Amino acid sequence: MIHFYGIPNCDTVKKARKWLEANGHEYTFHDYKKEGADADKLATWVEAKGVDTVLNKRGTTYRKLSEEEKADAADSHKAVALLVQHPSMIKRPVVEHSNGILVGFKEDEWSAALS
Numbered sequence: 001m002i003h004f005y006g007i008p009n010c011d012t013v014k015k016a017r018k019w020l021e022a023n024g025h026e027y028t029f030h031d032y033k034k035e036g037a038d039a040d041k042l043a044t045w046v047e048a049k050g051v052d053t054v055l056n057k058r059g060t061t062y063r064k065l066s067e068e069e070k071a072d073a074a075d076s077h078k079a080v081a082l083l084v085q086h087p088s089m090i091k092r093p094v095v096e097h098s099n100g101i102l103v104g105f106k107e108d109e110w111s112a113a114l115s
Contacts, residue, residue, distance in 0.1 A: 005095070
């Protein structure tokens, strides 16, 4: 089973969901805005993919952080706490599947991982 994490109104999330559906993949959807972000799950993602992959530094939420908070984001443990507090800073989407974790939507990467 594929577990899909994101925010429903995000354009990248919409594209990724359409791709999954067009390719016949069933999934469960976890909405960060409604359901929050789990610290243990985030720690697992950061450990597997690295904080620089999981943390979206391009978004407005990250850019609004203080310099001290941005410095804290470099530390995996402190980054997880920031991501729990500000789930919109998690790069979207995140997909857990039987072979691992995908962060962000790259069609060729998803095709290789989910085929």
